[in-house]
Amino acid sequence: MQIHAPELLSRWLEKQTSPESWRWLSERIARGAATPERDVFITLGLIPRRLGRADLALDAADLEAADAARPGWDPRGWSVDGAARVLVLLRTVAQGDKFPENFQRLCRTADVAEAIAFYRGLPLYPQGDRLEAQAAEGLRSNMSAIFEAVAHNNAYPRDHFDDHRWNHMILKALFVGSALAPIQGLDARANADLALMLFDYAHERWAAERGVSPELWRGVGSYATTPPMLADLARVLANGATVEREAAALALAASQSEDAAPILQSAPDLARRIETGALTWQTLA
Amino acid sequence: MYIDPHAHMISRTTNDYEAMAAAGIVAVIEPAFWVGQPRTYVGTYIDYLSAIVGWERFRAGQFGIRHYCTAGLNSKEANNEELAEGVMEILPRFALKDGVVAIGEIGYDEQTPLEDKYFRAQLELAKELELPVMIHTPHRDKKRGTTRSMDVALEHGLDPSQVIVDHNNEETVAEVLQRGFWAAFSIYPSTKMGDARMVQLLKQYGAERIIVDSACDWGVSEPLGVPKTAELALKSGVPERHVRMACYENALAAYGRSGQMRESDWLDPPPIDQRTLYAGNSILRGGREPHVERHEGGE
Numbered sequence: 001m002q003i004h005a006p007e008l009l010s011r012w013l014e015k016q017t018s019p020e021s022w023r024w025l026s027e028r029i030a031r032g033a034a035t036p037e038r039d040v041f042i043t044l045g046l047i048p049r050r051l052g053r054a055d056l057a058l059d060a061a062d063l064e065a066a067d068a069a070r071p072g073w074d075p076r077g078w079s080v081d082g083a084a085r086v087l088v089l090l091r092t093v094a095q096g097d098k099f100p101e102n103f104q105r106l107c108r109t110a111d112v113a114e115a116i117a118f119y120r121g122l123p124l125y126p127q128g129d130r131l132e133a134q135a136a137e138g139l140r141s142n143m144s145a146i147f148e149a150v151a152h153n154n155a156y157p158r159d160h161f162d163d164h165r166w167n168h169m170i171l172k173a174l175f176v177g178s179a180l181a182p183i184q185g186l187d188a189r190a191n192a193d194l195a196l197m198l199f200d201y202a203h204e205r206w207a208a209e210r211g212v213s214p215e216l217w218r219g220v221g222s223y224a225t226t227p228p229m230l231a232d233l234a235r236v237l238a239n240g241a242t243v244e245r246e247a248a249a250l251a252l253a254a255s256q257s258e259d260a261a262p263i264l265q266s267a268p269d270l271a272r273r274i275e276t277g278a279l280t281w282q283t284l285a
Numbered sequence: 286m287y288i289d290p291h292a293h294m295i296s297r298t299t300n301d302y303e304a305m306a307a308a309g310i311v312a313v314i315e316p317a318f319w320v321g322q323p324r325t326y327v328g329t330y331i332d333y334l335s336a337i338v339g340w341e342r343f344r345a346g347q348f349g350i351r352h353y354c355t356a357g358l359n360s361k362e363a364n365n366e367e368l369a370e371g372v373m374e375i376l377p378r379f380a381l382k383d384g385v386v387a388i389g390e391i392g393y394d395e396q397t398p399l400e401d402k403y404f405r406a407q408l409e410l411a412k413e414l415e416l417p418v419m420i421h422t423p424h425r426d427k428k429r430g431t432t433r434s435m436d437v438a439l440e441h442g443l444d445p446s447q448v449i450v451d452h453n454n455e456e457t458v459a460e461v462l463q464r465g466f467w468a469a470f471s472i473y474p475s476t477k478m479g480d481a482r483m484v485q486l487l488k489q490y491g492a493e494r495i496i497v498d499s500a501c502d503w504g505v506s507e508p509l510g511v512p513k514t515a516e517l518a519l520k521s522g523v524p525e526r527h528v529r530m531a532c533y534e535n536a537l538a539a540y541g542r543s544g545q546m547r548e549s550d551w552l553d554p555p556p557i558d559q560r561t562l563y564a565g566n567s568i569l570r571g572g573r574e575p576h577v578e579r580h581e582g583g584e
Contacts, residue, residue, distance in 0.1 A: 038377055042414075045381025049544060053555070109331060109375070111338045111382040143343045 005069045005124045009087040012056060016080055021051050029088055033095035037102075040092055044106075044114060047088070048081040053113075056083050072155025072184055073123050082117035089121060100130035107134050112143060119149035122156035132160050139169055144176055151183055158185030167194040170219050171201060180215040181281070190221025199229055214247035218281050225257040234263045237270075246284055249274060286551075289511045290314040290536035291390075291419075291451060291471060291498030294352065295333075295341050301501070301508040302348040308512040311551040312351040314498075314540060315341060316390040316419055319361045321503050327371030330362075334375075338382040351551045353540065355389035355419050356380050363403040364395075373406055380414050386540040387411075389419025390451060393430045396423065401437070408441040417542050418448045419469075422457065424476060431457045435464055449496065449539050452477050458486060462494060467539045471500035472510030480514040484521045492527035496535045 003011075014022050028043040029035065035043075056078040058066075066073045075083070093102045103125065107118055119138045125131060135157070138150040151157065151169055161169065166189055173180055180186055198219050202212045217224075217233070224233055236248035249270035252260045264271045273279035289305070292313040305313070315337050324330050337354040345352035356379040358372045380388060388411040393400050411418045418438065423430035431450065438448050445465035453461055453468050454477065461468040470486070471477040483497060499510030507513065515532045519525060540546050549555075 041378040042381060045378075048383070049381075109335055109378050111384070112343065113383055115339075142340065 002068050003065055005066075005073065006087060006090045008062070008065055008069055009083050009090070012058065012062065013051070013080065013084055013087065016054070016057060017051050024050055025084055025087075029091040032092060035092040040088065041109075043088055044085055047084045048113065051080050051084050054080045056080055070123050070155070072158065074153040074155070074184070075120075076153060078120060079113075079117075081113065082120060085114060085117040086121035086124065089118070090124060094126050099125060100127050100134070103131060104134050107137065112146065115141070115143075115146045116149040119146065120154065122150065122154060123159070128156070128160060131156075132165070135160070136165060139165075139172065144178060147172065147176065148178055148182075151178065153182050153184065155184050157183070158189060163189075163191055163193060167191070167197055170194060171197055174198075174201065174213055174216055174219070177213075180213075180219055186218065187221060187281075190219065190223060192223045192225075195220045195223035195225075195229070199224075199232060202232065212244075214243045214284065217247040217251035218284075220251050220254075222254045222256045224251050224255045224260070227259070230255070230257065230259055230263060233260075234266070237263065237267055243284065246270060246279055250279065250281060250284065286311045287511045287515060287532050288312045288314075288536040289499050289501075289508075290449075290496055290540060291316055291469065291500045292508065293318060293500070293502035294345060295337060296320070296503035297501060297508055299344075299348070302345060302350060305508055306348045306350055308509050310350060310512065312353065312537075312546070313345060314386060314536070314546075315352060315354040316387075316421075317355055317357050318359045318390055318421070318502070323362060323365070325365065325368065327368060327375065330368065330372050331375055334379045338379060338385060342384055351546075353384045353386045353546050355387040356382070356385050357387075357389045357391045357407055357419075358403050359390060360392050360394035360400045360404070360421060360423070363400045364397055366399060369399065369403050373403065376407070376410060377414075380410065380416060384545055385416070386543040386545050387417040387419045387449070388414075389417075389449075390421035391418065392420045392434045393423045396426065396430055396433065404434075405437060405441060408438060408443060411447075412442060417540060418443060420448060420450045422450060422452045424452075427452075427454070428456050432460060435461070435466060438466075447542065451496075451498070452500070454478060455482070455486065458490060462490060465494075467494050467496055467535065469496040469498055471498050472514050473500045473504075473506050475505060480510070480517050483514050484518045484523060487518055487523045487527055487531060488521070492530035492535070494535060495531045496539065497531045498536075 056075060058075060066075050093099055107115060110118055122131060122135055135150055138146055141147050151173055157166060157169060170180065198216050202216060205212050224230060233248045233252050236244050240248060249264055249267055252264040253274045270279065287310045289310050292315060294313055294315050317334060317337060334356055342352040356376060358369055363369050379385065388407050391404050391407045393404065408418065420434050422434060435450065449467040449469050450461045451469040452471050458468050470483055472480055472483060497511050497514050499507055501508040501510065511532050515528050518528050537548060
């Protein structure tokens with residue numbers, strides 16, 4: 001039987017906190033939607049003091065249950081206080097009918113740890129379509145941990161962002177030095193417009209005599225198709241460092257263009273490793 | 286190692302942060318105060334408090350300095366009743382944020398009835414949330430204003446050990462210490478206290494419950510006020526132990542009562558903080574460059 005997200009969070013927290021702390025939290029959320037706003041804020045503030053900040057300990061079965069409760073929900077890296085804060089939201093404000101407005105208010109006055117918890121919970125909240133603007137605010141943060149709370153290991157962007165928002169998230173990740181691999185839907189949501197943006201960005205970096213993350217070529221997906229793009233990949237394949245050559249080879253292998261295969265064959269060792277499955281984006285990451 | 290327990294870093298530059306870290310400052314406390322220009326909407330106040338619990342904390346961390354703050358409605362803006370009511374309503378949201386070590390800086394400016402009303406209301410909030418209080422004593426009618434601040438704090442049932450009385454001078458210090466409060470001094474030469482005078486006070490009163498801070502802000506002020514005073518005190522023969530108390534230990538003891546400020550925060554930061562907030566102390570790590578994250582800059 002599928003267990004819903006709030007029940008899972010409750011189970012995990014009950015297991016990992018003292019009976020006294022768990023009783024305190026249960027009492028603080030017992031009134032559900034009727035909890036006064038001031039009490040919600042104070043509960044959220046007291047959580048790290050009462051429950052601590054340990055990492056949330058989860059085994060493979062827990063992760064499976066999370067994915068079954070909400071496809072794509074990945075609570076790896078969550079903390080006890082973060083999980084408790086998401087549970088408070090789900091059990092109190094999310095029970096009312098104005099969740100998007102209240103979520104915005106909570107995020108606007110959140111400290112860093114709260115903001116990280118609130119944004120990690122995005123896939124679990126009701127009225128998800130109406131949270132998109134606030135999720136975008138998280139992406140605008142200058143604090144990389146808040147940006148990554150939205151972008152990494154989070155199913156919300158994949159499921160709710162349009163291409164424009166998505167593309168800017170990918171580009172900003174590269175710009176601030178965040179990894180692309182933890183972004184859910186990275187390969188499936190590749191698109192021609194994003195490929196153009198990424199090649200332009202690579203040119204900016206090269207013009208300033210700076211390197212380009214090998215992950216950039218994964219973001220291009222199958223859309224490296226124009227002659228200038230293929231020429232860029234050919235150049236990286238010929239002159240790049242090992243990991244850059246591998247990334248360029250993977251982008252060429254994924255390309256929809258017939259002209260990509262002959263370029264890839266100029267590096268027969270890499271072409272062979274891709275064919276046999278020895279070189280993939282996963283092995284590169 | 287020094288702590289500057291009163292520094293309005295929101296008004297300071299990255300050069301200041303670098304100089305402070307290089308001079309050995311490991312932690313700062315940013316009291317919520319007015320910003321030179323009065324705020325007239327509760328919204329701007331909310332954003333200010335969000336900035337000092339969030340972005341400024343993060344900014345300091347990039348230079349290896351731990352940033353804490355206080356939350357409160359200052360005495361000047363308490364005189365705008367509409368604003369004050371709004372701020373009192375949202376204050377409980379901020380008082381329990383990570384790194385908020387006190388309700389403050391609160392107290393009197395012109396000692397008006399509205400200042401008195403909101404000072405008292407915030408003392409009650411501090412009591413409810415078990416937080417220390419940072420009192421801003423008035424620039425004018427200082428001696429009586431300081432006495433009155435302590436009277437009112439006691440009237441509301443606060444323990445003197447929970448209350449830091451700031452901006453003291455030669456005229457106020459004896460009573461503050463005698464009544465058991467923490468006595469803080471702002472090395473802000475033009476209006477409050479100079480370093481040479483401070484050294485004299487350390488010689489006269491010792492260092493028990495005495496706290497030195499810079500109160501550096503948007504005015505002509507000195508972000509190195511604490512380390513410079515410490516150096517002058519050592520050179521003038523103040524015992525090293527007293528300097529350490531006044532420029533480090535006492536601030537930690539007073540504001541550490543909040544449970545939000547521990548020495549391990551900078552000596553042995555937890556991994557979660559290293560991932561999110563704090564780049565570690567470059568001095569302690571052997572002079573490595575401060576790690577400043579790539580972000581989109583201020584343009």
